[in-house]
Amino acid sequence: MSSWQPNAVFVERGLENSRIVSNVRTYYPNAPVHVFEPPLLLQSQDFAAAKRELVIQRHRGSFLHHCPAGTPGLVCCNYLVVHLGANCPFDCSYCFLQEYLASSPGLRLFANVEDALSEIDTILRRHPQRRFRIGTGELIDSLALDHLTEHTRLLVPFFASRANAVLELKTKSVAIDGLLAQPASDHVVPAWSINAASVIEQEEPGTATLTERIWAAQRLQRAGYRVAFHFDPLVAVEAWERAYRDVIDALSAAIDPQRVAWISLGHLRLSLGLKRVMRERGRGERLLAAELVPNSDGKERVWRGLRLRMYRTMLQWLESWDAKIPRYICMEPAGVWERTFGEVPSDQEVAARLMGPTR
Template sequence: MTFELDEIFVEETSRASVLAHRVIEALSTRVPIRFVADARAATLADRDAADPFGKGKRRMVIMRRRGAFLMGCPAASARYACCGYLVLALASNCPMDCSYCFLQDYLADNPAFQVYSNYTDAFAELERLAGGSRERQFRVGTGEFADSLAFDSITGLAREFVEFFAAHRNLTLELKTKTDEIDGLLAVEPRGSAMVSWTVSPERVYRSSERRTAPPSARLRAARRVLEAGYRVAFHLDPIIAYPGAEEDYLRLAEEILDTVAPEKISFVSMGSLRMTPALRTTARRRFPNDPMLLGEEILCPDGRYRAFMPLRLRLYRKIAERFSKAGAPVRTYLCMEPASVHRQVFAAPALAPADARERLCCTG
């Protein structure tokens, strides 16, 4: 896949960095490079554009991260059953443009596509995490605020983090993507400490809502290739959208996943319904007025997000979970951003505590 950029900003404090060197060497003949004292100030004008979020996707900013790299998942809340996932923020925004993406609201005040040149500072944070609780397992992902692999052929970050995680038995790296950009990973020995996960949707959702992403079939082929190379694989069916014909489409997608990857080789499948804050809903419908996936009937839930009506969500969750549970070997499934009461209704069992969920989802067996 090739993603086009209009411009690259490099902060002076990042000019001599390894990351800046890699990007400039790869792209300077095709994309204008500007060196600036403060990249945040240089991109402020984007906020006055007709579509600041869309414009930000085409401007890469190489800069130092000024805060911590490691943090709790932004979806974590006492309202929801939590999977114990931790986030490693190596970048912010991505070149793809999905109509339902929560970053449209989350990054409204800072929409530039940022990549952090001081990423090696994250290793010290991870060392402290691993050393502080050696008996506990931690799943750490880089795909929450940006796609993990979209520009990896240029940045090379995935390789460095795969090699780092391979040396730490109680850390599992999750690289989450909607691309098929896996060539860099195939040259690395993961030694069981890295998984690659794909967010996948039915073809109808892909065509309607997932711009500049790899087709679902290409994502599944890539999953099979990294599995053969020694990586673990997982899938995120998120967001699940309740539209006419959704049940048939999602069950077909489940079959396609199981036809591509043997059930005993799937680390987990997560499920989450389409959910939007009022601000995100307004922004998404303004940016994508013709996307039918954004126009379904919804209800405002206690957490302040719009979702499909509970009976629709429960039926889709149950049908999909049932299909994976009846595979040759049961596949671990869990729900994202749903309360424990929904877990009980879907799985006929209480939701796991975060520590137990973390152990279960990191387990290789």
């Protein structure tokens, strides 16, 4: 469990006796609880303070969305995201939620997860010939608040019994008790965003350290899960070769490559709006000082030559660790794929490789 705790809890009327509210009362007995009728209008101006206003509500509308990498011009891996909440107990300096959720303060958890499962079930049954990769970690950390949400208790058995889908649970936490409590399934892949130790220390306050993340992945592998890793965002820190080589060495010392479902690489990307918010909040000074170049998707990245050098170097290291680990780069155009992998696979091909048979 992270050190996050709510300063106040807002519960939509009708959910007072839900399991999630009961968990909140157990873990945070001193947090004041207010019952509200929607819409809830929170006034918090400060984004960090807003993360401590916990809102428990029903989600109305669709839970499933296409991942933003489906932006025209970028090669995509056909990933679907399911939103079971919005906002995160951590506060990474580069996090896009600072901009994306600026007008929607509060950390929202959706209590009607059964509705999400029913929506997913309909899609999976409608397309039995297709294979889906689905993740919950787009707008929330998939595991950090599992002690409240109990998502793993619901999601693991659900996906374990679905032949045509794999669920990815992306996290920067070590909240793995819920996963350890049930039989592992190859249809559930816990995944860690991973980075150079200095980037984690400086830019990802409150998250688990590199060593802790690798330890958690190792424990889950030993419990029978496949795991995944995302080097995202890669940051061109000084002596980046040494910094990232150390991460791969640490991974290869602890992790069985045959039970790694996939590894992705993606460079830091900042929209102008996000840069503005970061400056206003005094976050990520070191990242903002880098020379960044605008790209066709409206986001700025380090120049293409440096991105290619970092991708090629890291892919080579990963290949020498185990050439069979499925690898891909994230949110990059065809030209970068071509010069990194020597080919531009279609979105379906990327997805098929990542969904390939388990070894």
